Amino acid sequence: MKIGIVCYPTFGGSGVVATELGIALAERGHEVHFITYKQPVKLELLSWNIHFHEVTVPQYPLFHFQPYELALSSKLVDMVKLFKIELLHVHYAIPHAYAAYMAKKMLAEEGIHIPFVTTLHGTDITLVGNHPFYKPAVTFSINNSDVVTSVSKSLKDDTLRLFDIKKEIHVVPNFIDMAKHTNTYTDCQRDLMAEEHERIITHVSNLRPVKRIEDVIQIFYKVQKEVPSKLMIVGEGPEKATAERMSYELGIEEQVVFLGNSGEVDKILCFSDLFLLPSEKESFGLAALEAMATGVPVISSNAGGLAEVNVHGVSGFLSPIGDVDDMAKNALAILKDPDTLMRFKKQAKESARKFDTENIVPIYEEIYEKALDKIPS
Numbered sequence: 001m002k003i004g005i006v007c008y009p010t011f012g013g014s015g016v017v018a019t020e021l022g023i024a025l026a027e028r029g030h031e032v033h034f035i036t037y038k039q040p041v042k043l044e045l046l047s048w049n050i051h052f053h054e055v056t057v058p059q060y061p062l063f064h065f066q067p068y069e070l071a072l073s074s075k076l077v078d079m080v081k082l083f084k085i086e087l088l089h090v091h092y093a094i095p096h097a098y099a100a101y102m103a104k105k106m107l108a109e110e111g112i113h114i115p116f117v118t119t120l121h122g123t124d125i126t127l128v129g130n131h132p133f134y135k136p137a138v139t140f141s142i143n144n145s146d147v148v149t150s151v152s153k154s155l156k157d158d159t160l161r162l163f164d165i166k167k168e169i170h171v172v173p174n175f176i177d178m179a180k181h182t183n184t185y186t187d188c189q190r191d192l193m194a195e196e197h198e199r200i201i202t203h204v205s206n207l208r209p210v211k212r213i214e215d216v217i218q219i220f221y222k223v224q225k226e227v228p229s230k231l232m233i234v235g236e237g238p239e240k241a242t243a244e245r246m247s248y249e250l251g252i253e254e255q256v257v258f259l260g261n262s263g264e265v266d267k268i269l270c271f272s273d274l275f276l277l278p279s280e281k282e283s284f285g286l287a288a289l290e291a292m293a294t295g296v297p298v299i300s301s302n303a304g305g306l307a308e309v310n311v312h313g314v315s316g317f318l319s320p321i322g323d324v325d326d327m328a329k330n331a332l333a334i335l336k337d338p339d340t341l342m343r344f345k346k347q348a349k350e351s352a353r354k355f356d357t358e359n360i361v362p363i364y365e366e367i368y369e370k371a372l373d374k375i376p377s
């Protein structure tokens, strides 16, 4: 199949999933075209069947806001015609589903029929898309997608609750390539980061308010009082300054390491003992799955789809949002005893297996085939 993928090319989960999907589809023999404003961060290598087409928006002084949707839909039309792309898969409803719908209509005028699949990722529904200024357009573009998927049952329920949706929503969970996460609880290069007797706790996110970074610091503060540890914070975002200030005020600044946006998350997870994700909202929690796949147990909130990923008492523990005492208690229950820690590491990895690329990507292939079958020839 010739598939066009539209996504945000950044470190955000939706862009990462879209990129990994494109790579996996190309490995399975499909021809994949990424169409977005920058080469996706995780897309290091283009090849004979992975292409990248940049969407550029000409700057014009009359426009207070530059019309990206317009440029994107025009680019989709051109690329579909040039490369004979058969299907579009857009990740994140805003504005991608809207642009795909416009491209589909423009192409139909020329007798070219192309289906598009929209995958809902979370904040496009729970935070941004739900805003009254966007809601009619988001509802319209979801209802007019050929197929709609969501990354968790929880996100499907939120979508049906918040929008007037006439379309069936298929739950297709995010995935991870287990073959690329082969570490066997080795200590990697942990001595670069911590002393032998210290535990390493990690948090990876875009440090936005929804991630509750203050809870991350509070949990760590409580844990390090009983178990000597270091906290690795990976990512950049608006809450970083708050985390830095809190660490300083609590006198733990020497133990909290800010690693910025890193392309080496796998290596950092490799020497981590525990992962923290106390988010306010989380449609899935790809970061938690990445940790689990590397054998790192997860202490998380029970927001959104996290309970579909992190299995309470098996891959880690879930707590009510904001309950930092419970999260610290659970973290200590895992970290205090080496045998318990090893057991949770193994269980975390085992729990991740059901989300292996091999199990999930064929579901998308099947969805594409069905969508193509419905197109008039």
Ligand code: GMT
Pocket (backbone or CB within 6 Å): 012, 013, 014, 015, 017, 092, 121, 122, 123, 124, 151, 174, 205, 206, 210, 281, 282, 283, 284, 285, 286, 287, 304
């Ligand atoms: O919140 C983020 O970290 C970024 C955001 C995005 O749009 O890229 O992530 C969303 O999509 C991810 C991939 O499907 C999910 O794993 C995240 O849970 C989801 N974030 C939220 O729902 C807040």
